[in-house]
Amino acid sequence: MxxxxxxxxxxxxxxxxxxxxxxxxxxxxxxxxxxxxxxxxxTPANVIDACCDSLRSGNTHYTPSMGIPALRKAVADVTRETNGVPCQASNVLITPCKQAIFLTALAYIDPGDEVILADPSWVSYEACIRLAGGMPVYIPTKFEEKFVIDPALIEAAITPRTKMIILNTPSNPTGGIIPRDVLKQIADIAIRNGIKVMSDEIYESIIYEGKHTSIASFPGMFENTIIVSGLSKSHAMTGWRLGWAIAPEEDIKAINKLQSHSISCAVSFVQDASVEAITGPQDxxxxxxxxxxxxxxxxxxxxxxxxxxxxxxxxxxxxxxxxxxxxxxxxxxxxxxxxxxxxxxxxxxxxxxxxxxxxxxxxxxxxxxxxxxxxxxxxxxxxx
Ligand SMILES: Cc1ncc(COP(=O)(O)O)c(C=O)c1O
The missing domain is CATH 3.90.1150.10 (Aspartate Aminotransferase, domain 1)
Incomplete structure (x- = not known):
């Protein structure tokens, strides 16, 4: 049973x-x-080559559970330079994106906690929230408003049990983007109420109008945010299972506790190849x-x-x-x-x-x- x-x-x-x-x-x-x-x-050829080189050089062992230093640094550098998020290598945990979401839910949600998220949202958030014993609190969004979540409705849904807000921009399933001014209002609400935001930015580089904004880039918000992202969608690397969480060091340590007792670390040679994916040519x-x-x-x-x-x-x-x-x-x-x-x-x-x-x-x-x-x-x- x-x-x-x-x-x-x-x-x-x-x-x-x-x-x-x-x-x-x-x-x-x-x-x-x-x-x-x-x-x-x-997957781009330079990434596949880097993976084969890594394997041939015998890189087939466990890595540190947080990830190899070169990749943690590459992720921090690109996130800081592209999205203006004030992060360093010590703020990065390498793990598949979906695993980052699951571990974050387990690390922060207690039975009975409430988690606010947009309706519609990607299918696995609800499962992760419920597995941790929490309750999803859906905020309806409208077709006529391009499914942008209304900060006033988020604020109205907050109760003493609210533990987290989950955002996903660009969004699966709608392809919608949360505009910068709306993200700023959500950041203010999160800070005012001391609520963590898990910001799923896995589609951050597949954007057709304007530029991606990470909620963690607003002043005072990095301390309150766990960003999850990865290479699956941007670099056609779904099968490689490589992503990350970016958060303040104490949060990364907490999530790493779960990582070290579950998958131990991301795949060693995939991490080497991912350094190439991030720092190599992006054509x-x-x-x-x-x-x-x-x-x-x-x-x-x-x-x-x-x-x-x-x-x-x-x-x-x-x-x-x-x-x-x-x-x-x-x-x-x-x-x-x-x-x-x-x-x-x-x-x-x-x-x-x-x-x-x-x-x-x-x-x-x-x-x-x-x-x-x-x-x-x-x-x-x-x-x-
Ligand atoms: C919104 C969203 N977040 C996270 C993921 C998980 O990504 P990964 O396959 O890299 O773990 C997906 C995959 O479909 C997704 O659509």
């Missing part, structure tokens, strides 16, 4: 669809999948972002031709989050699209109650697949 803790975790709304996709593909059915949150590109990363922009524009053009569908122009990440007017739940719509149209999307309801009436489409796939997949969606929607 699994633990009560695990029993309380809601089943992932994405699992039913991905199980069906695998089953249908194994039956030889040609599926266009828009459900994967990962770039279709291969491959920039080319991927340029390609994502083209695909975003193409996906938006094609989806806007479907009657009954509306979509915001997302400013970052690689998702669009269309709203549909057909009168059926998003899980049902996703099932029909898959079974009848052979096209996989993620139902909006997987991301929280306000995601109902939407679906998420990841355009991190080829132009050809985008054209084919959206024409399949159009055909199915016309028959609903």
């Amino acid at each position: 699994v633990s009560k803790r695990l029993q309380e975790i809601p089943a992932s709304g994405t699992i039913a669809i991905s199980n069906l996709v695998s089953q249908m593909k194994s039956e030889g059915i040609d599926i266009v999948s828009f459900s994967m949150g990962e770039p279709d590109f291969t 491959a990363r920039d080319a991927m972002v340029a390609e994502f922009r083209k695909r975003r524009d193409l996906a938006l053009d094609l989806i806007s031709e479907i009657p009954g569908i509306q979509c915001n122009v997302p400013d970052g990440a690689f998702y669009i989050f269309p709203k549909y007017d057909a009168d059926l739940p998003s899980a049902k719509l996703a099932e029909i699209l898959l079974k009848e149209g052979h096209v996989a999307v993620t139902p909006g309801s997987a991301f929280g109650p306000s995601g109902e009436g939407f679906f998420r489409l990841s355009y991190a796939t080829s132009e050809e697949q985008i054209r084919e997949g959206i024409s399949r969606i159009k055909k199915v929607m016309s028959q609903l």
Whole structure:
């Protein structure tokens, strides 16, 4: 019998669809999948070379649990120089991004604590909060407001049990960005109420309008923030499992206690390769972002031709989050699209109650697949 803790975790709304996709593909059915949150590109060659060099030089052992000094320094330098966050190598813990989120939740959330987050939000936050014994407190966001969270609603939701606010900009699933002035208001609220912010910035370099702002860059806010980020999305390195947490030293030490008792350290040769990913040439990363922009524009053009569908122009990440007017739940719509149209999307309801009436489409796939997949969606929607 699994633990009560695990029993309380809601089943992932994405699992039913991905199980069906695998089953249908194994039956030889040609599926266009828009459900994967990962770039279709291969990791840049200089990073792969650095990894092979590291392996050949015998770097196959444990590293310090916080990560190798060169990588901690590279992460701190780039975050300070690009985002204006006042961090040093001692503020960095190297760990996969999702692990950073999970460990942060375990390190700070006690049973009964409340954690404020946007609705809709990425699926794993709620699971991490609940595994730690906490309660998610969803703040509804609106399509008409590009899903930007309202600081006044955050403030109104604060209770004596509020332990943390989770932010994600650019956002999965909406592709939306929290504007700088809104982040500043949230920073003021967090400081005033002594509440920590976990700021998930994994899509920080996939941005099409303006510049990324880290909430930790506002005066007095670094002390209150745990940034989580990584290389999965920016450098097409999802399989390498490399990310980090950046926070004040005492927080990093606390999170490291959990790291040292769980995965011990990130993979040794992947850490060497990641130094190259961060400090080496960035032309491959920039080319991927340029390609994502083209695909975003193409996906938006094609989806806007479907009657009954509306979509915001997302400013970052690689998702669009269309709203549909057909009168059926998003899980049902996703099932029909898959079974009848052979096209996989993620139902909006997987991301929280306000995601109902939407679906998420990841355009991190080829132009050809985008054209084919959206024409399949159009055909199915016309028959609903
Ligand atoms: C918003 C968000 N945060 C964190 C992650 C986890 O990233 P990683 O695969 O690098 O652990 C993802 C992956 O989909 C994500 O979309």
